[in-house]
Amino acid sequence: MPPNIATPPEVSPPARIDSAVVAQTPAFSPLYQQIKGLILQSLQAGEWKPGELIPSEIELAARFRVSQGTVRKAIDELAAENLVTRRQGKGTFVATHNEEHVQYRFLQLHPDVGRQQDEGRAQRHILECKRVRATVDIARSLGLRSGDSVLQVRRILSLGGVPTILEDIWLPSQPFKGLDAEKMTHYPAPMYAMFEMEYGVRMVRAEEKIRAVLPDIQQAQWLQTDENTPLLSVERIAYTYNDRPIELRRGLYRTDSHHYRNTLS
Amino acid sequence: MPPNIATPPEVSPPARIDSAVVAQTPAFSPLYQQIKGLILQSLQAGEWKPGELIPSEIELAARFRVSQGTVRKAIDELAAENLVTRRQGKGTFVATHNEEHVQYRFLQLHPDVGRQQDEGRAQRHILECKRVRATVDIARSLGLRSGDSVLQVRRILSLGGVPTILEDIWLPSQPFKGLDAEKMTHYPAPMYAMFEMEYGVRMVRAEEKIRAVLPDIQQAQWLQTDENTPLLSVERIAYTYNDRPIELRRGLYRTDSHHYRNTLS
DNA sequence: CAGTGGTCTAGACCACTGG
DNA sequence: CAGTGGTCTAGACCACTGC
Numbered sequence: 001m002p003p004n005i006a007t008p009p010e011v012s013p014p015a016r017i018d019s020a021v022v023a024q025t026p027a028f029s030p031l032y033q034q035i036k037g038l039i040l041q042s043l044q045a046g047e048w049k050p051g052e053l054i055p056s057e058i059e060l061a062a063r064f065r066v067s068q069g070t071v072r073k074a075i076d077e078l079a080a081e082n083l084v085t086r087r088q089g090k091g092t093f094v095a096t097h098n099e100e101h102v103q104y105r106f107l108q109l110h111p112d113v114g115r116q117q118d119e120g121r122a123q124r125h126i127l128e129c130k131r132v133r134a135t136v137d138i139a140r141s142l143g144l145r146s147g148d149s150v151l152q153v154r155r156i157l158s159l160g161g162v163p164t165i166l167e168d169i170w171l172p173s174q175p176f177k178g179l180d181a182e183k184m185t186h187y188p189a190p191m192y193a194m195f196e197m198e199y200g201v202r203m204v205r206a207e208e209k210i211r212a213v214l215p216d217i218q219q220a221q222w223l224q225t226d227e228n229t230p231l232l233s234v235e236r237i238a239y240t241y242n243d244r245p246i247e248l249r250r251g252l253y254r255t256d257s258h259h260y261r262n263t264l265s
Numbered sequence: 266m267p268p269n270i271a272t273p274p275e276v277s278p279p280a281r282i283d284s285a286v287v288a289q290t291p292a293f294s295p296l297y298q299q300i301k302g303l304i305l306q307s308l309q310a311g312e313w314k315p316g317e318l319i320p321s322e323i324e325l326a327a328r329f330r331v332s333q334g335t336v337r338k339a340i341d342e343l344a345a346e347n348l349v350t351r352r353q354g355k356g357t358f359v360a361t362h363n364e365e366h367v368q369y370r371f372l373q374l375h376p377d378v379g380r381q382q383d384e385g386r387a388q389r390h391i392l393e394c395k396r397v398r399a400t401v402d403i404a405r406s407l408g409l410r411s412g413d414s415v416l417q418v419r420r421i422l423s424l425g426g427v428p429t430i431l432e433d434i435w436l437p438s439q440p441f442k443g444l445d446a447e448k449m450t451h452y453p454a455p456m457y458a459m460f461e462m463e464y465g466v467r468m469v470r471a472e473e474k475i476r477a478v479l480p481d482i483q484q485a486q487w488l489q490t491d492e493n494t495p496l497l498s499v500e501r502i503a504y505t506y507n508d509r510p511i512e513l514r515r516g517l518y519r520t521d522s523h524h525y526r527n528t529l530s
Numbered sequence: 531c532a533g534t535g536g537t538c539t540a541g542a543c544c545a546c547t548g549g
Numbered sequence: 550c551a552g553t554g555g556t557c558t559a560g561a562c563c564a565c566t567g568c
Contacts, residue, residue, distance in 0.1 A: 069559085070558080090535080091533090205529065230477035264472075331539090352547085355547060355554080
């Protein structure tokens with residue numbers, strides 16, 4: 001009898017019997033990990049949308065026929081991974097890229113003086129937005145086959161009125177049907193907020209590789225700088241649920257009045 | 266009657282009475298936070314040294330007269346902050362910068378191909394090591410008064426035989442009495458491992474600000490590159506317990522065959 | 531006021547480690 | 550085998566939120 005819990009558990013013996021048997025065989029995860037996986041599935045399936053309230057711990061405990069403590073531990077991990085947000089007295093909410101206080105959750109570029117907020121929202125300018133065939137390296141990064149259709153976007157972000165970030169972005173065509181320059185230009189929220197609201201694609205995690213480079217003439221012009229001013233090259237692969245890569249981004253950052261910030265521990 | 270626990274609690278009523286009263290007044294922390302603070306104090310005081318075993322949860326629970334679960338939650342947080350490491354069946358150990366598997370815990374520069382390990386240990390070359398008076402900005406970064414004595418170190422790290430990192434390091438003179446170029450050169454472990462083993466100074470957390478810059482002639486020579494090759498400028502402030510800044514480091518990283526890696530979530 | 535997440539306890543059993 | 554951390558439960562009380 002596998003210790004894994006049934007998927008919607010119908011009638012079954014008291015929870016203590018199910019759980020007393022958990023983790024006997026090394027191949028099976030602890031109960032709270034299984035619960036975490038089930039909640040993850042619901043998140044992924046869109047059962048609760050970004051910003052929405054998920055069921056209370058007690059409800060989830062009843063649904064999965066485990067104790068509240070076990071559900072709590074599952075949710076604790078999800079909260080630690082920034083997939084949900086707990087608010088005492090209110091409930092647990094699905095995390096989003098559209099909260100007031102954490103806009104541009106993944107943008108690590110900060111002004112040397114003053115706070116991020118002081119600059120107001122970044123100005124976006126779309127230079128290009130078209131569907132193309134994925135090159136070999138783009139395809140590999142996104143887990144596609146080379147030649148698959150991808151949406152390629154080139155844009156400039158201006159911070160405090162100064163063009164500071166030049167980015168090329170590649171997205172698999174399929175989940176982003178209907179996305180075009182028009183929509184990106186006028187959408188009243190950051191790109192990742194649009195992705196989750198309009199296309200149900202949630203950016204959950206990202207990896208960045210950073211180098212120092214010199215721009216070519218064209219790039220320097222776009223950023224209103226010159227060929228001899230070094231820039232940060234930031235290559236990001238963003239992942240959605242299940243560690244599936246969903247975006248490749250190659251950015252050039254001016255660092256004359258901003259810096260990339262990182263915390264180590 | 267304040268809910269805070271006594272420091273070594275002598276004779277006292279059963280724990281449930283102490284803890285039942287916890288968190289009634291908003292100014293006081295939860296019990297497990299207080300326990301965490303006490304364990305932190307012991308770590309800071311050197312009661313248990315890096316790499317050593319700390320008392321078991323049951324022992325600590327007895328010492329602080331709380332339940333094992335409360336101690337567990339305190340240790341969970343310390344583990345999440347990488348201050349201790351839990352090992353099932355063995356115990357909980359004080360974290361260190363000298364473990365086999367996580368050498369250079371704070372170094373985010375990785376080779377473009379292959380693993381960090383493949384390069385073996387980095388070659389160190391000390392260019393300079395002297396005591397000087399802190400300038401205004403150095404002093405401010407380290408929480409000192411300008412003019413205070415600081416140890417200034419300049420060194421080169423070579424990865425895979427190639428000089429890749431040029432660093433200036435500033436440390437408050439006082440905790441590092443007797444540290445000199447000789448010692449740094451021949452010490453058989455990373456610098457942060459030496460700090461904790463020889464001087465009891467544990468690097469717990471660090472903040473880095475990253476920019477793209479061009480080197481001057483001298484810097485380019487040291488890194489065997491040229492003035493037109495952009496480098497990463499990495500300014501790090503490392504903190505010991507209680508968020509006290511203890512090291513300022515300004516590094517130049519070659520990124521022609523390495524990159525700075527970061528994970529966002 | 532009821533409902534939520536947050537803290538704390540007590541006790542059971544588990545898996546892992548080492549002697 | 551005893552000792553450790555890891556999981557799970559059950560029940561109590563708390564602080565915070567909003568009606």
